[in-house]
Structures are given as C-alpha cells and as structure tokens.
Amino acid sequence: MGNLSRLLKESWTLVEEQQDKVAGYFYARMFLSNPHLRTLFPVHMDVQRARLLGAIVTAIQTLDDPERFEDYLRALGRDHRKFHVQPEHYDVVRDALLESLRTFAGEHWGVEYEQAWSDAYNVIAKKMMAGADADTNPPFWHAEVLSHERRSRDIAVFTLRPLQHTLEYRAGQYVSVEAPRYQPRLWRTYSMANAPRPDGTLDFHVRALGAGWVSSALVRRVKPGDLLRIAAPMGSMTLDRKSTRDIVCVAGGTGLAPIRALIEELTRYNRTRWVHVFFGAKDREDLYDLDELNRLAARHPWLSVVPACSDDKSFTGEQGNINDVVARFGPWENHDFFVSGSALMVKHTLRTLAEMQVPAVRIKYDAFGDI
Template identity: 75%
Template sequence: MGNLSRLLKESWTLVEEQQDKVAGYFYARMFLSNPELRNLFPVTMDVQRARLLGALVTSMQLVDDPDRSDEYLHALGRDHRKFHVEPEHYEVVGGALLEALRAFAGERWSIEYDQAWREAYQAISARMIAGAATDTNPPYWNAEVLTHERRGPDVAVLTCRPLQYPLPYRAGQYVSVESPRHRPRLWRTYSIANAPDADNTLEFHVRAVGAGWVSSALVRKVRPGELLRVAAPMGSMTLDASSTRDIVCVAGGTGLAPIKALVQELTRYNRTRWVHVFFGARDRDGLYDLDELNQLAARYPWLSVVPACSDDDGFTGEQGLVSDVVGRYGPWAEHDFFVSGSAPMVRSTLRTLAELQVPSIRIRYDAFSDG
C-alpha cells in the first residue's frame, strides 16, 4: 500500500499545476464517450470540476488509512446517489480520468503510474458502489420550506421539513441541498443548524455570495411553501459521548450552524462539561444569531459565549480575528475543540491551536465555501 501511495502522489505532481485543465479535459472525454451522462450534471461545471479534484486528492491522501478511506468513500458513494449515478457509470469515469492524466503528464507518464491509478480507481469505485448499494435511504428527500427569515442583506435562516421520511442525522453533520425551482442540478453543502428533534425540522444558515448561485437563491428567492431537495447527511464533526473533557467551539460567520446544533444536543443531557463558544464575524451585523446564543447561555450555566468582530471599531466585545481571540483565553490543552467556518478561518484557528499545543486528535472541524 505504501508503494501505491507513493506512485499516486508522485504522479499527481506531474499535473497538479494544471489541475483545472485536467478536470475540464476529463469531463469532455466522459461526455463524449457517454453523452447521456451530461444530463446528470449542472449547466455550469466550475464548482463541479473543483469538487472532483477535491475528492481525488482526499482519496489519495487516505490510501494508507483503510478505515478512514472506507468511511469516506462509502459516504461519497451514498452521496452520489442524488446524481442518479449507476454502477456502470464508474467504468466510463475511470477511463476518462486516466486519459486526462496521461494527456497532461505527457512523456513523464509511466506504465507504473498508469497501473497505480487503475488499481487505486478500482478500489475507490468498488467502495463507492458498495456504499451506495447498502444505503436503504432514498437518494434525496423532498423538503418543504416552512420559514425563511432574513438576518441582514446577505444572510437567511430557513427551516424545512422532509415530506416522506425523517432524515436521520447527527448534530454537527452537513447535507447537500438543491433548489430545483431556481437552480436545478446544482447542489451545495450546508450544515444543519439544529439537533435532531421530534418535529423532523431542519434549520439552515446561508450567506449569499457574489458568484454563489445556490446560496443567492436560498437567501433571496426561496419562499415558504417551496420544495428543496436534501441529500444524505455526511461529516464526522459530531460529539464523542465517551469524552468527559470540556468543550471549545469556534465559529466564523454562518459556520455557526453546526456549532449551534452541537450546543442544542448538549442542552438535552450535559451537566458536567463546560462549553465555551467563540463566535466571530467582521462586524456586529455578521453576528446574526448572537441573541439566541446569549439566551441559551443565560439558561444553561455551563455555557459561555464570546463574540468577536475583526473590522468593527464600535463593537464593545472582543476585537480581532476569532482565531486570535481564542488564543487570549485558555489554557485549552485539555479540551475538545470544534471549529467551523470559511477555509481561511479554519486554517488560522488550527494554527493557533497548534501553537497552544492542543493535540490534533482532539480537534474536529469543517471548512466550507459558499456557492
């Protein structure tokens, strides 16, 4: 397995700087060989290309860790059911992938590299197919939008309820969401912002971004009564019931969503673990859910909330990046950490925690980009 991992990573360096072109070529070859597959994908392919590359890189990184690899690929296979992917499609995908790699690696591509990618892809596709085959849930749930509340010019909090069956998930997980009325076949991931409840409702916090087709639709166009499609839950940023350590949660912007779900779950049974929530944004308007967090803190003595603004001189709370604010408190070496927000915010927080000597095994995180 070590040699396979070496060959995959070594060969990837031959095309890494051209990965956008590799992805474009890959999809072109796939659609040429099987034009019917084009109907499974959105009209705009920019984000889809990036996701393909992300999945490839993650799969390569997990080659030496079979347990994590199985978990990731089984979940990925289940998630791809929403695209109506069938087992026979995997062969077409594998062939197009190898053609793209060969084309951009050029003369430096070797027989050993070719065989390594064939072997790796066969293992990857087999695990994805197995994950899809064992999933007894529907490919996605149709969910009716119940409420839609604007929390500023670019943020909305909305709730919905699956129509046919409850969606089984754990606090801290995320799902893919599609708005078939406004952005058909475009799926984006959003964390569920509430712990599972008897009403089977799902709460989402969405920030609209300039180029974000789905996020803009969810914030500015979707109305109560409309239907969304919600795919199977994914993600491992969940509570460890066996841990007795105190907890620190660090959220940036709408990264608050899974943190809020974790706190809600803890309100149902926690009596012994102190929970510290650091919530950061650029300005006070970005702290869109601070009032509700403060209400929870007033109700549960074990919960404390520290808001921070990085670009608001008039804010009376903590000033600076939330990752830096966390570093002013502590010590944290004996705590469990949950971190959620934009990729730069998560990276910055992880650097701070490393400097504070927090063991990485105690840190769970999710980084998202709005789309």
C-alpha cells in the first residue's frame, strides 16, 4: 500500500485547492449520465458536496492503517445502505470521480495517477459492498421521539425509541439521523448519549449549528410523536474492559453525549478505575448537563467532574480552553483517554496530550470534521 498511498496523496495535491469545483463537477457528471440517482440525494447539495470530498480523503488517509482501513470501509458500506446504494452504483461513482480528477488536474494527470485512483477505489468499493452484504439489519430504523427538552438557546436533549427491533450498538458509538418531515434525505451524525438499555431507547444531545439544516430541525422543530430515521451505528470510541488504567474523558459542548454513554456503561460494573471527566464550554449555559454529571459523581466515588468555561468570567469554576485545563491537572501518561467535541477542540486536545507524552494508542476520539 505504500506506493499506492504516495501516488494518491501526491495526485490529490493537484486538485486539493479546487475541492468544491471537483465535487460539483463530479455530481454533474453522475447525474447527467444517471438522472435517476438524483432522487437519492437531498435537494440542497452544498453540504453534500463537501462531505463527499471528506469521505474520499479519509479513505485515502486510512490506506496507511490496514486494520482501520478495513473496519472504516465496512462500516461505511453498512451506513450507506440508508441511501439505497446498489452494487452497480459503485461503477457510476468511480467513472464520475476519475473524470473529475482528470479534468481538474489537467496536464499533470498521468497514467500512474489514473491507475492508483482506480485501484484504490476498487478496493474501497469491494470492502464497502462486503460490509453492506454482511449486515442483516434494516437499512435504517424508524424511531419515535418520546421526549424533547431545550437545555439552552441552541441545545436540545431528546429521547427516541426505535419502532423495529432494538438497535444494537456500543456505548461511545454514533449513528446518522434524518428528520424526514423537516429535511428529507439529509443525514447527519450524532452520538448516543446512553449505554444500551433493555427498553432500547436512545438519548441524543444536539446543538443547532448556524444554518445547519438538520441540527436546527432537531433542536427547534422536532417534537414528541415525530418520527426520525437512524442508520447503522459506527465509531470505535468504546471502552476496553481489559484495561485496568484509570480514565480521562474530555468533552467539549455536546461532545459530552458519547462521554455520558461511556459513564453510564461504567456505572454498571466499574469498581476499580478512577474516571476524571473534563467538560468544557464557552459559558455556563452551555454546560447544559452539568447538574446531572454532578449527581452521578455524588453517587459514584470513582467519578470526578471538572467543568470549565472559556468565555465566561463570571463562572466560578475552571477558566480557559478545556485542553489547557486538562494539562493543568496532569500528568496523565498512564491513563486511557476519550476525547469528543468539535474538530477544532479535538485537534487542540490531541496536540496537548502529545505534548504531555500520552501515548497515541491510549487515546480514542471521534470528530465529525477535519482534524
């Protein structure tokens, strides 16, 4: 994979600064040659274009990590069943992708680059199709909104109950969510905020992000009784029960959701591992679940909670960005870490942990964006 990876990354630099144009051209070619595929995609394509390129780049980057490459792509194949993707669609995508890259790379595009992308895509498609074929679950679950609570100006906490059989997942994982009544065919990823329960219910913490189509609907429009759709679970930010090391959880904003799920799982069996939770936000209002965290800490002596605000001088707790707060409480090199939040928050935290000499193999994270 070494030479293939080099060729892919080298050729990507030829078009990287034109990502939006490449993506736009790609979709135009695909829809012109296969107009019926347009119905599989949302009406608003702006975000979808960016997500396509992000998925391609992520797949390229995983080529250097065979195990992650395998797991990531099989999970991606399972997840894409929600789009009703069929095996023949993979050829259409490959042809449109190669034509787009060839067009925007211009005279610098060569036979080696063409073959590298074709070979890499065929590997990706094969693994995605294998993941989809092996999945015995439905493409997605219909789920009823049981409760919906606004916790701040732009944060909501709500609970869903799948109408089909129980969704099987592990604490710390995430799913794609669609609100078909408000934004059909638009899917966004959100982490479950609870460990699996006997009744199958799922909690979610969502922040409305600017003009975000789905997040705004989930926070401001969804109400009890509405039906949402949720796709297959993904993500590897899960607990290793064999580890005996103490745990540090670092959460920014609604990145607290998977951390809450991990804590809930730990309350069921943990007796020996200290768990330190650092919960950061801009202001006190955005520490939307702090009271419940404190109640959990009061019930479980092994759990401690350190809240922090970066832009609220009136807050009486820790001040500063959460990665800097974590550093002040170190050293942490003998702990397992779980990091969840915005792409920027995760990036800063990973850099801080590297400076503190925390081994990368002990850090788990999922960031829905480029870090």
